Amino acid sequence: MTSKHVLVTGASRGIGAAIATTLAASDRHVWINYRNSKSEAEGVVASIRQLGFDASTLQFDVSDRKACAAVLGACIEKHGGFDIIVNNAGITADVPFPGMEDEQWDSVIQTSLGGFYNVCRPLVMPMIRKRWGRIVNMTSIAALHGNRGQVNYAAAKAGIIGATKSLARELASRGICVNAVAPGFINTGMIEHISKDQIRQIVPMGRAGSVQEVASVVAFLCSDAASYVSGEVINVSGGII
Template identity: 50%
Template sequence: MDTTATRQRPGSHIALVTGASRGIGAAVARRLAEDGFSLWLNYRREHTAAEALRDEIVAAGGECRLLPFDVSDAVQCREVLEPLIEQYGAPAVLVNNAGFACDNVLAMMTREEWDRVLQVHLGGFYNVTSTVLPAMQRRRGGRIINIASTAGQTGVAGQVNYSAAKAGLIGATRSLAVELARRNILVNAVAPGFISTDMTSALPLESISSTIPLRRVGEPEEVASVVSFFASEGASYITGQVIGVNGGLFTG
């Protein structure tokens, strides 16, 4: 499978976005491409959506390489990323966005439902970040941006696995920020609330909107704007922070 639609220049300002074939990940990829980054766009199985997004980015004058692999599989992560890092260097920006929900009340939640959500969110964070990090440290610079959730700040009934995974990602963000500050690698998180994506399409968004101070759900592009800021020079003195994009929902 040809995973690139344009020749990538060595030394390009690269942004790696996981889970980027649709929803928030796709919006982040588009925005970072607009910001001038060359995209490494990861996805697991949405080939048609990923190829369409790549073609859109290339048509707009950007560079985009598709990287189909499962972030929860450590071997796949290394096999795909290590040769690219050796050839092009570490990405300047890593956006850990890959994730999914598998909702159920805990009393009825299977071990597979618990494990799979944590493997993708936290295992995927570890697998991708630990693969990219050595080269990022040698370069003494970079940005790691984790897509968390208000569910990890407040807790949501029926989402104990998802909330636990996102809370863990927030804790990892803060700890890693302290570890890497002396290497000039900034680590931050964005915590979306209710955003209009496939993941929320089955929810009663009209009634949910009445509980949000801004009286509407958010758009993926509004999350992407905060990621863009964290990736910019304007965020050069910000690390270990979590920015909520939730329309004013109280997170405690």
């Protein structure tokens, strides 16, 4: 096993799978977190191993604080925690606000914002002891601009930005950089209900981004090259500013 351990939440498909694959290529052991999609997560591990790199699956629901504490506590005991954490797991439950159900509010907030807390809180002290670390949190341009039907999602992702900036200040003197990445429209299952025409009208580059275009930015933020970058929100949005 390689010495640097990486956790990518929600890595069984989409943006998380691309981030995991890209980070594994720099000789790190990448832990592929998922909630339900076991076979997809195992597929990501298999394809990383086929490329000659290290990966394993790690099942837990980021919105379940007890499960996070149990699984991540065992990881700390086993290999001392993680050097890089990518808080990527997120869901949408879009609906105009007057019709929003409590469950739609709670599940979206608990996954994105709660997930950030449930994952980072137990892992941050071991990272501080190592005096080196990278935390990248997945937000969205919806947090910066707002979006109809996404009051829950935009609130969760805006919370992530505040948490990123505050944690960056707290950890700056410990060699730990904390940043956020704000994708626009990225080709995954999350945007399959949006037509190409709609995307052409909204995005200055006239197309959706690829998962690799997000993963490349995350890889930079996780590298030594980004050692003086912290508390930033980097848009990966094809020119939506």
